[in-house]
Amino acid sequence: MSAKAITILVVDDDAFVREMLATILEANGYRVITATNGREALETCRAASEIDLIVSDVNMPEMDGIMLIKTLREQQLDLPIIMVTSVSSISVAVDALSSGAIDYVLKDEGIQETIAITVKRALEKHQLKLQNIQLLADLAAKTSEQEETLSYLTAIINNMPDGLLVTNAQSRITLVNPALVTMLGRTEQELMGQHCSQVLPEQLAPLYAGFGDDAELPATTQLELKGGGTGSAVGAVIHRKQTAAKRQDECIGNLVIVRDVTSEKEIERMKDDFISTVSHELRTPLTSIIGFTRVIRKKLEEQIFPRLIDRDARTDRTVAQVSESIEVIIAEGERLTDLINDVLDLAKMEAGKIEWRYEPATVGDLIDRATAAISPLYEQKGLALRREIPADLPVITCDPDRIIQVVINLLSNALKFTDSGTVTIRAGVSGPGRLAGEGLRVTVIDTGIGIAEEDRSRVFEKFKQVGDTLTDRPKGTGLGLPICRQIVEYHGGVIWAEQGVEGGSIFAFELPCSPPSDGGTAGDAR
């Protein structure tokens, strides 16, 4: 035992027995104090807290051994007591044990050996008892702590607006919260303990079916909720950390969280309806304005103007003014149409609602098609369009119509801002730099008015045409370049503007030579 001597209180009214027991115990290394009866022993115990064990006679004057035990227990003094009884009073020993004595020793010739062994065993037993009490106290504290944590968690889980479902490794449901029960329109009893496939909507299958396959999780999916709403669900695997066992984390279940996104869906739908309605409401009167203006122009040119008699200078000037005014109405009407189309286009692109039709294409062909569409406008303005396209460009995967749209946009911008000189379109393979890998670069170089350095990145923002909008007549919708950027970036490419030679501008874009990772959603991550 410990270095500090263990103190034993020996209680006996017989001085001879007291001395004998004290001698034996001291010989075994214990410190011994004595008392002559129960009452004296009780007082000693109250006064001296260092007593570890009592060895007491049963029959004593004033207070006997049994009474001593009872009184000690009543006073919450948890001292182990060994009863020393004579052979003739075995039944007394039994009484003593049932009253709480830890053991008993017979007062016979063998007591010299038995007392030492019994004391040692009693002390060990008492020590175990104390440890046991300590463990129980620790456990109670831990349990209470856990109960507290659990109360917090339960309150959170039961009151969260999102539906929560937990399964074990066999995909059987082990926990559902009230929100989930409501969302599925089931009762808790119907769900608990069931296999997911039996009680959950089919749409949720990917969230628990791929169990253990970490690569696929967390997965998300949508499902219809009770009452017709839409839920967005996310699933995840629950791992048990096994750091102590130094093993890999073990999958012990699945977690599914369902969020009611009905109102978000509704807002999205309302926005689509709004854009669609506005588009319709704007286009209908615009059809009349442009259409009737064209009819008027035709009637004037074919029926009225030729019949004017007395064509003096003044009439000629009036005819010219009328014709010019009509041209302005038609041109501005068409610009308004372009604006509506561009706004719709951009809104759809930003919402990811464009269907991208990827197919292999050669940039040379795309540029041919773009220049064919725009060259009449260049001829009209008397501006040369020079093409520098090598024959052996690699085939890339892209949406050809959209890339042609970009090229036409850049060429038409160059045309708008260049009054004399040439516009050059150039294509070629570029090394890594702006893109991670090899790319195909298309460059449009003009000799026009150029763009100030501070405006160069802004031109790709919506409605950020360079120049003073009050004095400079705007020449487009202000959405062409933002649309170009959306298209190029959806292809995983980059688009930028540079200072050109002789003060003009250079617009260029690069598309990756390797195809976009997957059709419909390419570019989402970029």
Place this chain on the structure above:
Amino acid sequence: MPKILVVDDEPHIRYLLELTLEELEEEGVEVITADNGQAALEIIRDEEPALVFLDVMMPKMSGFDVCNAVKNELELGDVYIVLLTAKGQEFDKQRGQEVGADLYMTKPFNPDDVLAKAREVLKR
């Protein structure tokens, strides 16, 4: 005598199309108008026009429904149908193909294109 049917609930658009197709009338083409889908369907069944300019968004019966009825129920495949839409949305184009429309024009349309198309169809 070939007939062209113009269907739109907007009187201005009907008038614009009538003016656009005016010179064909001088060449002996009859231009008929209708202001809703139901009336249009009856005229198409009774008169079998060679060409229909058909607005999509109309009360009672939409252009899609009229087109579907003509092409798939009355089986009048010879009636050339041009859908006119102000929405310009991708799914409209797809829907137009599904119901068997021959052409799809987005408002605002160019009257010259309308006239050219009419001449082309009538020549067949």
